[in-house]
Amino acid sequence: MKKALVMLATAISMSGAFAQTSAPASAPAGAASAPAGKAGHERNVEDRIAYLHTQLKITSAQESQWNAFADVMRGNGETMGQLFQERKAATNVSALDDMKQYATIAQAHADGMKRLLDAFEPLYNSLSPEQKKLADTTFHQPGGGHHRQHDKG
Numbered sequence: 001m002k003k004a005l006v007m008l009a010t011a012i013s014m015s016g017a018f019a020q021t022s023a024p025a026s027a028p029a030g031a032a033s034a035p036a037g038k039a040g041h042e043r044n045v046e047d048r049i050a051y052l053h054t055q056l057k058i059t060s061a062q063e064s065q066w067n068a069f070a071d072v073m074r075g076n077g078e079t080m081g082q083l084f085q086e087r088k089a090a091t092n093v094s095a096l097d098d099m100k101q102y103a104t105i106a107q108a109h110a111d112g113m114k115r116l117l118d119a120f121e122p123l124y125n126s127l128s129p130e131q132k133k134l135a136d137t138t139f140h141q142p143g144g145g146h147h148r149q150h151d152k153g
Contacts, residue, residue: 065123076112
């Protein structure tokens with residue numbers, strides 16, 4: 001179970017919500033190799049935001065919806081980063097406390113995905129048919145698109 005928690009923690013903390021989707025090899029190199037810690041985590045989120053902005057070919061008319069979506073990604077990333085730092089800092093926790101921490105993280109992730117969906121829907125609705133195809137391909141990856149390629153294995 002501990003390995004599964006570590007893998008989940010890594011996947012969520014390194015990527016932040018939709019940033020968890022698989023990034024093709026053309027994604028920014030920093031997204032895969034940024035150092036651990038708050039600065040590295042923030043850089044990963046920012047790299048993913050920049051990648052998605054380019055990948056989806058966001059237009060100036062879509063910037064307000066895009067900015068709302070990107071702000072939610074940043075907020076979710078910050079929340080998850082804080083929760084994982086707290087979890088990492090906790091020592092000598094009981095099995096019950098460990099499960100409570102995990103439940104808190106899982107609930108924060110679910111809440112964050114709901115906020116992200118609420119921000120993504122107006123953006124998606126503003127996309128052209130070509131952009132929607134790009135979004136559909138980008139976010140729908142084998143295995144549900146919930147892990148970046150370098151997190152597998």
